[in-house]
Amino acid sequence: MRIVLLGAPGSGKGTQAQRLQAKYGIPQVSSGDLLRDAVARQTELGLKAKAAMDAGQLVSDDIVLGLIRERLHQPDAANGFILDGFPRNIDQAHSLAALLEDIGQPIDAVLLMDVRNETLMTRLAGRRVCPKCGKVFNINSFLPGVIPVCDVSPDHGALYQRPDDKEEVIAKRLEVYQAQTKPLIDHYAKLGQLKVIKGEGTLDEITERMEKALQEKKAPKRDAAPASKKPAAKKSAPVKKAAAKSVKAKAKAKSKAKRAPQPKVKQAAKKKTPAKPAKKSAKKNAKKAVKKAAKKAIKKKVAKKPARKK
Numbered sequence: 419m420r421i422v423l424l425g426a427p428g429s430g431k432g433t434q435a436q437r438l439q440a441k442y443g444i445p446q447v448s449s450g451d452l453l454r455d456a457v458a459r460q461t462e463l464g465l466k467a468k469a470a471m472d473a474g475q476l477v478s479d480d481i482v483l484g485l486i487r488e489r490l491h492q493p494d495a496a497n498g499f500i501l502d503g504f505p506r507n508i509d510q511a512h513s514l515a516a517l518l519e520d521i522g523q524p525i526d527a528v529l530l531m532d533v534r535n536e537t538l539m540t541r542l543a544g545r546r547v548c549p550k551c552g553k554v555f556n557i558n559s560f561l562p563g564v565i566p567v568c569d570v571s572p573d574h575g576a577l578y579q580r581p582d583d584k585e586e587v588i589a590k591r592l593e594v595y596q597a598q599t600k601p602l603i604d605h606y607a608k609l610g611q612l613k614v615i616k617g618e619g620t621l622d623e624i625t626e627r628m629e630k631a632l633q634e635k636k637a638p639k640r641d642a643a644p645a646s647k648k649p650a651a652k653k654s655a656p657v658k659k660a661a662a663k664s665v666k667a668k669a670k671a672k673s674k675a676k677r678a679p680q681p682k683v684k685q686a687a688k689k690k691t692p693a694k695p696a697k698k699s700a701k702k703n704a705k706k707a708v709k710k711a712a713k714k715a716i717k718k719k720v721a722k723k724p725a726r727k728k
């Protein structure tokens with residue numbers, strides 16, 4: 419099974435990838451982990467990648483692609499893998515498609531972890547990692563005053579906060595996601611590979627949803643509109659909404675066309691024209707909302723909630 423996990427930082431890709439890895443016996447391939455490892459070992463690539471990572475920006479495609487290519491050629495990935503954090507932009511998606519074609523391992527499914535911005539902020543600001551085993555925790559799940567330590571092995575030492583989970587970098591990462599990674603949702607929806615998973619709830623619930631989605635044979639094709647009309651219906655909202663909107667619009671246009679075919683077809687076409695400005699303002703509003711939610715959630719967490727029982 420070859421799975422791609424899509425989702426914003428903090429959407430739970432890594433945590434769920436670890437769970438799927440254990441269930442399906444295929445490795446989690448996290449571009450972030452590969453990069454952090456290269457940084458820790460101070461390899462040439464790691465040194466090049468560090469500045470971009472610290473700033474919440476994407477590392478250059480060739481560095482990441484090199485690491486992914488090398489990783490996917492390892493024997494444990496021969497029967498499948500879970501890609502976590504790669505691809506992160508359209509060019510990477512094209513490179514991945516070429517690489518997978520080369521090694522004869524096409525993608526089976528792309529799972530999008532759909533999580534509200536406020537939840538993302540809470541998760542990212544509270545995320546702590548075990549320095550040895552890499553297990554991810556959230557400080558909000560610990561009792562007040564307790565020093566957060568790894569439950570797998572408490573002697574691993576105090577949990578640490580990733581440098582890019584610091585308040586000032588989080589907002590940048592979410593911005594980069596909106597601008598560069600979000601277009602992949604449309605990309606994979608058009609290919610009929612995308613499945614949207616509600617990424618909130620208990621860990622078990624989310625894993626269950628993912629497994630169910632993986633059992634379904636094929637993701638429904640999102641858009642059957644002629645190529646020229648597609649852009650007007652997309653991107654103005656998250657993929658589920660865009661898909662629903664597009665289907666509704668088409669149904670409406672169809673029923674109108676049935677009632678009075680000639681003039682109504684024209685009317686339907688006219689109606690689609692203003693979709694572009696609407697798309698822009700929706701995008702702008704979404705950006706504003708991310709920033710606002712980011713500030714709000716961080717303030718709330720940092721000021722009011724040092725810790726709470728798991």
Ligand code: AMP
Nearest residue numbers: 449450470471475476477482503504506
């Ligand atoms: P992650 O652990 O997936 O949140 O990634 C941490 C950081 O590593 C990101 O903020 C980027 O700087 C970098 N990174 C991870 N994956 C990619 C990728 N596919 N392309 C470019 N940069 C990446």
